Amino acid sequence: MTKLLRIFPFLFLLGIAGCASIPSSNPTGKVLRYGACTEGSEPVIYEHKESTAGTASRSDLNVTNQTDTIQLRKNAGFGFDWVAHGLPQTFELIYAVAHPELTLPDGTTSRGFEEKLIKRGNELGEYSSTECYILSEDHELVPGLWSISIKVGNTILAQKSFNIVAN
Structure with a gap:
């Protein structure tokens, strides 16, 4: 019994540490901050035929002021900072945009799109x-x-x- 009592704290701590690093099967997330958004560096533009613009970009993004009303103008941006927990270290993230019906340059209409990306979380599933x-x-x-x-x-x-509003 003495040996069991000596190793019990070790097993208990091992169990806590092990559970902390195992992602759950039900990931959760939340928006931390939202509002107008700007690109902080020169964007790297790549073709993305499914998107409304036909391209997408990678750059440093900054949420500048909290609002959910954005003035309609070219290069206006909107978005949010977010965090998720309970993810596997590698996962497929789906970035989806829904918008009012619009006509694309090829004459087709669109109400939104999705982009699937492979991402890596940290060892805690975040x-x-x-x-x-x-x-x-x-x-x-x-x-x-x-x-x-x-x-x-x-x-x-x-x-x-x-809410994107005309001036």
Whole structure:
């Protein structure tokens, strides 16, 4: 019995440490801050045919002021900082944008799109990021409700809607 009492604290601590690093099967997330958004560096633009603009970009993004009402103008941006817990170290993240119906340059219409990305969380199953949408193309200048959702599978980790208004 003495040996069991001596190793029990070790097993208990091992159990706590092990549980802390095992992601749950039900990831959760939340928006930390939202509002107008800007690109902080020269963006790297890549083709993304499914997106409303036909391209996407990677750059430093900054949420500048908290608001859910954005003035409609070219290069206006909106988005949010978010965090998620309970993720595997490698996971497929779905970035989804829903917007009012608009007409693309090829004559087709769109109400939104999704982009699937492979991401890596930390050893505790956590991941955080800033997601923004920049109205970079003339055909995107459509007022109404625009929403950004971040999903893993069918689970929405973070979501925010913005009212894009004409001047």
